[in-house]
Amino acid sequence: MAQGWFRTHCARFDHGGCGLKVFTKNGRIDKVVPDPDDPFSHGWHCRKGLSAKERLENPLRLTQPLRRNGPRGSGLWEPISWNEALDQLAQAFSKALHARGPESLAFAQGAPKGPEFFLLLRLANLLRCPNVAGSQHVCHMPREQMALVTCGFFPVADLHGPSRCVLLWGSNPTATNEEGVLGGHLHACLKEGARLVVVDPLKTGLAEKADLWLQIRPGTDDLLAMGFLHVILEEGLYDHGFVEQWTVGFDDLRQAVRPYTPDRVAAGCWVDKEKITAAARLYAQSRPACLQWGNAVEHTPNSADTCRALVHLMAVTGNLEEPGGNVRTEMPRLMALKDMIALDDFPDRPKKLLNHHHGILPRLISVPGWMVVESILHQAPYPIRCLYVQGTNPMLSYSEAPSVKRALESLDFLAVADQVMTPTAALADLVLPIALPMEYDDIGHYGLPHGFVTARPKIVDPPEGCRSDLWILNEWGKRMGLAERFWDGPQDILEAILAPSGFTYREFCEKGVLFGPKRFRTYRDKGFKTPSGKVELRSSLLEKWGFRALPVAEDPLALPSDFPLLLTSRKPKDFFHSAYRHLDSLRKNHPEPRVWVSRETATQLGIREGQDVAVETAHGRIRQRAHVTEALRHPVVLADYGWWFPEKTEDPLRGWDTANLNMITAVGRTDPVMATPQVRAIPCRIVPG
Ligand SMILES: Nc1nc2c(c(=O)[nH]1)N[C@H]1C(S)=C(S)[C@@H](COP(=O)(O)OP(=O)(O)OC[C@H]3O[C@@H](n4cnc5c(=O)[nH]c(N)nc54)[C@H](O)[C@@H]3O)O[C@H]1N2
Ligand SMILES: Nc1nc2c(c(=O)[nH]1)N[C@H]1C(S)=C(S)[C@@H](COP(=O)(O)OP(=O)(O)OC[C@H]3O[C@@H](n4cnc5c(=O)[nH]c(N)nc54)[C@H](O)[C@@H]3O)O[C@H]1N2
Numbered sequence: 001m002a003q004g005w006f007r008t009h010c011a012r013f014d015h016g017g018c019g020l021k022v023f024t025k026n027g028r029i030d031k032v033v034p035d036p037d038d039p040f041s042h043g044w045h046c047r048k049g050l051s052a053k054e055r056l057e058n059p060l061r062l063t064q065p066l067r068r069n070g071p072r073g074s075g076l077w078e079p080i081s082w083n084e085a086l087d088q089l090a091q092a093f094s095k096a097l098h099a100r101g102p103e104s105l106a107f108a109q110g111a112p113k114g115p116e117f118f119l120l121l122r123l124a125n126l127l128r129c130p131n132v133a134g135s136q137h138v139c140h141m142p143r144e145q146m147a148l149v150t151c152g153f154f155p156v157a158d159l160h161g162p163s164r165c166v167l168l169w170g171s172n173p174t175a176t177n178e179e180g181v182l183g184g185h186l187h188a189c190l191k192e193g194a195r196l197v198v199v200d201p202l203k204t205g206l207a208e209k210a211d212l213w214l215q216i217r218p219g220t221d222d223l224l225a226m227g228f229l230h231v232i233l234e235e236g237l238y239d240h241g242f243v244e245q246w247t248v249g250f251d252d253l254r255q256a257v258r259p260y261t262p263d264r265v266a267a268g269c270w271v272d273k274e275k276i277t278a279a280a281r282l283y284a285q286s287r288p289a290c291l292q293w294g295n296a297v298e299h300t301p302n303s304a305d306t307c308r309a310l311v312h313l314m315a316v317t318g319n320l321e322e323p324g325g326n327v328r329t330e331m332p333r334l335m336a337l338k339d340m341i342a343l344d345d346f347p348d349r350p351k352k353l354l355n356h357h358h359g360i361l362p363r364l365i366s367v368p369g370w371m372v373v374e375s376i377l378h379q380a381p382y383p384i385r386c387l388y389v390q391g392t393n394p395m396l397s398y399s400e401a402p403s404v405k406r407a408l409e410s411l412d413f414l415a416v417a418d419q420v421m422t423p424t425a426a427l428a429d430l431v432l433p434i435a436l437p438m439e440y441d442d443i444g445h446y447g448l449p450h451g452f453v454t455a456r457p458k459i460v461d462p463p464e465g466c467r468s469d470l471w472i473l474n475e476w477g478k479r480m481g482l483a484e485r486f487w488d489g490p491q492d493i494l495e496a497i498l499a500p501s502g503f504t505y506r507e508f509c510e511k512g513v514l515f516g517p518k519r520f521r522t523y524r525d526k527g528f529k530t531p532s533g534k535v536e537l538r539s540s541l542l543e544k545w546g547f548r549a550l551p552v553a554e555d556p557l558a559l560p561s562d563f564p565l566l567l568t569s570r571k572p573k574d575f576f577h578s579a580y581r582h583l584d585s586l587r588k589n590h591p592e593p594r595v596w597v598s599r600e601t602a603t604q605l606g607i608r609e610g611q612d613v614a615v616e617t618a619h620g621r622i623r624q625r626a627h628v629t630e631a632l633r634h635p636v637v638l639a640d641y642g643w644w645f646p647e648k649t650e651d652p653l654r655g656w657d658t659a660n661l662n663m664i665t666a667v668g669r670t671d672p673v674m675a676t677p678q679v680r681a682i683p684c685r686i687v688p689g
């Protein structure tokens with residue numbers, strides 16, 4: 001490969017996708033620097049994005065397919081060829097398919113990295129298998145789906161417009177670079193003079209900068225959102241013209257929010273009522289204002305109504321589709337997602353989904369991971385016996401990790417495609433070593449509602465034994481007797497995706513980013529894409545499907561005396577969920593799992609900075625290192641999520657259960673619409689020593 005500089009984009013080390021410049025020497029990466037000329041990120045970047053060389057050349061990387069050669073989870077493997085690996089994969093799935101039907105198969109992926117998630121869905125749909133497990137029920141779908149039923153589009157904070165106020169709700173974009181919204185965009189917007197309101201139990205860097213910081217009790221976002229609506233509607237601060245012309249159900253909403261008085265909300269959320277009122281007024285009276293919401297609002301069993309109340313806030317303040325408000329993004333012209341996933345080949349899919357069996361929203365494209373775990377364990381409504389895992393580490397990321405382990409152990413066949421031997425891969429029958437971004441041609445952000453796609457060209461060769469997900473799925477599809485529905489090679493997939501844009505893959509790489517058209521206030525011509533053509537504050541769709549037509553918030557329960565602290569978490573700044581703890585340049589900033597406790601909690605319990613402690617909930621116990629902080633208030637504690645220890649190679653499961661936050665979460669009660677378990681706001685205690 002030639003020596004020189006190449007331009008590419010980061011491949012979702014978080015959600016960002018920042019522009020990078022890569023220098024290669026002798027066919028290897030020499031250095032990676034941010035690209036100041038990138039039209040999307042303008043030089044914004046993070047440490048993770050710059051660690052590519054270390055990731056590609058890491059000694060812990062898997063470089064050949066491995067077949068289990070001992071009891072499950074024993075760490076005994078036999079290297080095999082790709083031909084043997086694909087044969088085993090195709091045979092195991094075909095055997096179950098013919099013996100027990102497509103419902104006995106399942107696939108799993110976490111946060112999508114590129115088109116591979118949609119190719120996985122394609123394979124499943126062509127096999128008429130409804131089980132593609134995902135994390136969407138705790139990641140984006142509550143926000144996306146509740147927005148779709150309410151206003152017909154996913155409203156993205158427009159930090160590029162003339163925003164006068166940003167309401168940052170359970171979101172920390174300087175660390176997580178949420179979906180098309182980079183921390184850099186937020187900084188620029190604040191520099192232009194926008195006011196900032198932050199709703200977060202933790203004093204983040206952004207909370208420190210905020211005009212108003214509402215240090216909310218974790219898990220009470222539904223109550224606070226209803227409180228904001230109460231203030232805005234009772235004080236007449238809503239956009240009267242918009243509400244009258246473009247909404248239905250306003251009077252019902254007014255009734256629904258009336259009981260959520262500032263006194264009641266203040267008591268439940270642990271925020272002063274004056275602050276609640278001031279924040280609601282500031283948001284409603286600054287025009288335009290945008291609401292940037294984060295993952296925290298969709299981590300309780302009331303996730304749907306929490307998200308819906310936040311969409312109502314954007315709507316009644318007249319900020320939907322306004323420049324500088326919350327806008328509708330449009331993708332550039334590319335292959336329609338429904339064609340990529342071959343949706344029309346599986347018309348009875350909605351009825352076959354476990355989602356249907358559990359009576360949740362009939363529109364989700366993936367199955368909440370815990371439902372697949374339950375089906376494996378209880379063989380109901382049908383037994384799942386074969387699982388293919390791509391780009392997810394359920395042993396760390398699914399709630400109730402002990403159940404996940406039991407389920408994976410009981411399968412007839414488990415195959416895992418990953419870059420290192422994760423605790424999930426360690427339980428597999430077959431482990432497939434993947435090629436990483438920069439080692440194959442790829443398209444970033446395809447299929448996601450961000451309004452753009454990024455070029456991620458191949459820059460260096462992968463290790464000889466590694467293959468991209470696109471290659472694996474395409475070859476596997478052909479071996480499942482579906483040759484006419486797959487492509488000659490991965491390059492043809494990319495060209496097919498890009499064909500409607502008129503660009504070839506090479507031309508796309510020259511451009512770097514393709515943006516969709518930016519349009520505002522389109523509803524004035526076409527109405528909103530809801531049954532009534534208006535914003536449905538009272539949702540006819542949810543009502544039709546048997547759910548509540550209006551949002552309801554719950555008052556939090558008192559903390560039990562045996563678990564007097566309240567546990568929450570956030571995404572790790574230096575890692576992506578459970579991944580990348582094997583990269584020294586990242587690990588050195590964050591060498592071990594930490595649980596943050598307030599000074600008051602520490603004093604009460606006699607905890608010192610840096611002391612190892614146990615964090616216990618009703619579901620179990622883990623150990624992390626205590627960090628005493630002024631950034632939290634008693635009795636809130638914030639534990640690290642996603643921890644296992646890739647360096648513990650003497651343990652086949654790599655210390656998967658000692659510090660893993662999901663050892664102490666449980667599925668239990670879930671949101672009736674979205675199937676979200678209680679991920680944050682869990683009663684806990686801390687035991688020193
Ligand atoms: N560095 C990094 N970036 C990532 C990821 C990663 O793993 N690492 N993951 C990506 C993915 S898949 C996602 S979904 C996004 C998520 O990114 P974000 O939406 O930013 O979500 P989190 O970091 O989980 O939490 C955001 C904030 O919520 C606060 N918080 C905790 N509990 C509560 C609560 O009950 N209420 C409120 N209002 N706030 C609360 C936390 O203190 C934190 O500051 O990040 C993406 N980007
Ligand atoms: N307690 C708790 N649980 C949570 C959350 C939380 O905040 N708290 N957050 C939830 C959220 S928002 C999400 S999105 C999920 C995420 O859940 P997961 O997606 O399961 O999380 P990751 O740890 O990122 O797992 C991804 C795996 O894919 C591998 N990988 C990376 N790139 C590729 C690739 O290109 N191909 C393949 N085949 N593998 C690749 C990585 O090495 C890693 O092992 O977790 C959810 N679980």
Ligand SMILES: [Mo]
Nearest residue numbers: 111138139140
């Ligand atoms: Mo996520």
